[in-house]
Amino acid sequence: GIQVEQSPPDLILQEGANSTLRCNFSDSVNNLQWFHQNPWGQLINLFYIPSGTKQNGRLSATTVATERYSLLYISSSQTTDSGVYFCAVNRDDKIIFGKGTRLHILP
Amino acid sequence: DTEVTQTPKHLVMGMTNKKSLKCEQHMGHRAMYWYKQKAKKPPELMFVYSYEKLSINESVPSRFSPECPNSSLLNLHLHALQPEDSALYLCASSQAGVIGNQPQHFGDGTRLSIL
Numbered sequence: 001g002i003q004v005e006q007s008p009p010d011l012i013l014q015e016g017a018n019s020t021l022r023c024n025f026s027d028s029v030n031n032l033q034w035f036h037q038n039p040w041g042q043l044i045n046l047f048y049i050p051s052g053t054k055q056n057g058r059l060s061a062t063t064v065a066t067e068r069y070s071l072l073y074i075s076s077s078q079t080t081d082s083g084v085y086f087c088a089v090n091r092d093d094k095i096i097f098g099k100g101t102r103l104h105i106l107p
Numbered sequence: 108d109t110e111v112t113q114t115p116k117h118l119v120m121g122m123t124n125k126k127s128l129k130c131e132q133h134m135g136h137r138a139m140y141w142y143k144q145k146a147k148k149p150p151e152l153m154f155v156y157s158y159e160k161l162s163i164n165e166s167v168p169s170r171f172s173p174e175c176p177n178s179s180l181l182n183l184h185l186h187a188l189q190p191e192d193s194a195l196y197l198c199a200s201s202q203a204g205v206i207g208n209q210p211q212h213f214g215d216g217t218r219l220s221i222l
Contacts, residue, residue: 030208031208033210033211035213040215041144041195041215041216041218042213042215042216043150043197043199043213043216044213045210045211045212045213048209048210086149086150088149090206090208093155093162093163093206094152094206095152095206097149097150097151098149099148099149100149
């Protein structure tokens, strides 16, 4: 099956810093989503991005499907950005989540 | 506030109990999903309903029984669960179509503890 790898696994940053999270996948996929799970367990859909670049406020994402990776950029980090960031890919009616990047923003 | 509502938020039950988890959405979505998430792990897909019909069962044990009474509601009936079934159970919905080809919207989850 498709392997989804996210890096780094853990990231600790000072408030205001920028960060880049990466998602690699081992085979072609139909689609890719980025999610943020906050410390209370709420899972929020950030981007639905099978290819190209999208931006939403301080967050942006780029997927290069031909090279099998996606990047999530977080600028000017805030403490509310803390949590786990998952990418999830789908193919053949399968949805596969990566193990996530655990982000901790220090005040 | 999320547009997918799950109840209860927390549930503690014994291994011999029968309980149900409920999920409701009013976004007109015709695909609904149940996921199980263990601590520090990613969500794992359990079931998918498309147009109120079960389309995917990821080899889930029969002690978990899903039900989709109408396009807005999704239930997960629990019976004779094991301690290892303790987890966060997440419901999601999306526009219908090829699974995963539409953005998914998640509820806040039910934290289930099996004694």
